[in-house]
Amino acid sequence: MDSDYDKLLEIARRRRSIRVFKPDPIPDGHVEKILEVARWAMSGANGQPWEFVVVKDKDTRAKIYELYKAHRRFVDVIERTRIEEIRQPITGAVDEGVPLFKDAPVIIVICGDPRTLQATVMAAQFVGGERETFHMNIANATMMIHLAAASLGLGTQWATTTVHFEAGLKQLLGIPQIYKVPQVVPVGYPDYTPHGAWRRKLSDIVHNEKFDMSRYRSDEQIVADIIALRKRMKAHYRPTSETPRQ
Numbered sequence: 315m316d317s318d319y320d321k322l323l324e325i326a327r328r329r330r331s332i333r334v335f336k337p338d339p340i341p342d343g344h345v346e347k348i349l350e351v352a353r354w355a356m357s358g359a360n361g362q363p364w365e366f367v368v369v370k371d372k373d374t375r376a377k378i379y380e381l382y383k384a385h386r387r388f389v390d391v392i393e394r395t396r397i398e399e400i401r402q403p404i405t406g407a408v409d410e411g412v413p414l415f416k417d418a419p420v421i422i423v424i425c426g427d428p429r430t431l432q433a434t435v436m437a438a439q440f441v442g443g444e445r446e447t448f449h450m451n452i453a454n455a456t457m458m459i460h461l462a463a464a465s466l467g468l469g470t471q472w473a474t475t476t477v478h479f480e481a482g483l484k485q486l487l488g489i490p491q492i493y494k495v496p497q498v499v500p501v502g503y504p505d506y507t508p509h510g511a512w513r514r515k516l517s518d519i520v521h522n523e524k525f526d527m528s529r530y531r532s533d534e535q536i537v538a539d540i541i542a543l544r545k546r547m548k549a550h551y552r553p554t555s556e557t558p559r560q
Contacts, residue, residue: 325465330511332469333404335418335502344466345420345501351462357451361433364455367423367487377486378423378498379416383408385479399541415471418500422459423483426452426494452496459499469504473497512546 316324345368357363369375386408393405407414415421428448431439438447456472463470475483480495489495518529531539 325461327511329460329464330469330504330508331471332500332502332504332508333407333414333471334412334505335415335469335500336505337417337419338503339419340468340502344468345422347466348459348462348468348501349422352455352458355451355455355458357454358431358438358447359433359435361430361451363426363428363430363448363451365425365427365493367425367489369421369423369487370419374486375418375421376416378421378483379414381479381482381486382415382473382498384482385476386414388476388478400537400544403544403547415473415500415502417505418471418502420501422499422501423487423489423495424452424456424459424497424499425489426496427492428494429492448494449496452494456497456499463501467503468501469508471500473500509547512543 349366349368352364352366353362355364369378386404390405390408393402404414426448430451431448434447460470460472474497475495483489483495483498484491484493521529
């Protein structure tokens, strides 16, 4: 029998960021299972800032997607200031008709209450750690959502918000103004077969006892690596007509 570690590693390797979803509903109880895992995420001083708005209503999901499209167009304007080689492959996808998460049957809107930072050590409030601690807490719960969904055979996307996207979500869903809405996570079955994932080799990122400067990457190498990454991941992030459908 496989060990727990082997199972976890297999789930981590299987997880993908899915950009186009089938409209098929997901089984009853799956969202609750996903969020049961998420609530066990670690957080600074166990402050547990996360709360989740689960959206299944078709009209509400459509309104969220309209907010997202406006957000993507704003992001795309800025992204196009980059040289094309390091530009995100998803740039322009909305205007080209790629549905992205339009058809995802469930959207989990992740909220966080910054007042929970009162649980954290006082130093974090004064030496620049407040925002970082809060976002790390939320990120921990979000990652658990992605892993839990992958364990159930579902796809997810990490869709980060901007100020305007966040404001629209708060108004649409009645989220208190004091809350933060850092990201939304569409959940559903992928409408295509994503390409294999790529990660840097363990030997490239682990340093024993002290940092090995022979593996330090120059500014030029970082840019070259990003260009190579963009080429490698284009089909993964932006399905095309050649991407196999399931």
